[in-house]
Amino acid sequence: MANGGLSAIMQEFKGERGDLIPILQRAQDLDGYLCPAAIRDISRWLKVSENEIYGVATFYAQFRFHPPGQHHIKVCLGTACHVKGGEQILVMAKQRLGVDTGETTADGKYDLDRVACLGCCALAPVVAFDDKIHSQMSVLKIQRLLDEQEQD
Template identity: 55%
Template sequence: LIPILQAVQGRFKILSPGAIREVAKYLDLSSSEVYGLATFYNQFRFHPPGKHEIKVCMGTACHVAGGDIILENFERKLNIKPGETTPDREYSLERVACVGCCALAPVAVVDDHVIGYMQPSKVEGLFVQFEVQREKEKREKQAKESAG
């Protein structure tokens, strides 16, 4: 069941109620059994993720090195809790188990890029980078529109 749910989420980014019903039907299970198992594991999501996915490692090494403080900084900056997405769907925040980069603790994974030795001050810097990238994309789009 878990590999099937992973494949469905891999394709559609979420486990929608319809997808859960289809998996249940395929496996001759009840939807509540499938949903119950899916909600037990934090790897499954039921709402669309944000444009930028932020995962904060809470494995032992990261926790001891201050991962909880890093997570709290992201929570304050985004005004959301782990497992949530900002109302503008720009950012999703997740608390995850070990990501396998213990030597770099504490670690955050932002859009599949590992950021080691995270510090609270780096949290603000990430959002500055996002803003710069957003402005750059906006200007490139404007330049194409005026040239075309």
């Protein structure tokens, strides 16, 4: 039986296959990720196999299958940030954290993602650390930012 929050969400839909993506989005908003129990409940309700749901959900970068980390790092790779070295910043962040994009560090401290544009291209290259935008970033600056976090 779905938990209360998920049950309430499902009541808002008709229970048709076409409801799958919006329900997954709402379920993720609820828990911060798609937990196995939510996938199972949605599968039963929509009469779509869990395998099929995983297949659909993994196609979209927006869905996560692990609990979110404490901090969210988003490296912008939109055009303005890309031409100013966003890719190298992302490579460094991956190396330092030992994760790929869309993953969470083993200690649960950081999520790493790439984004298409953070809406502040004049400050490129840009990295968002939680809700704070860090402008004119560089490989050195991302290392420093992570160093500072480790000291806290």
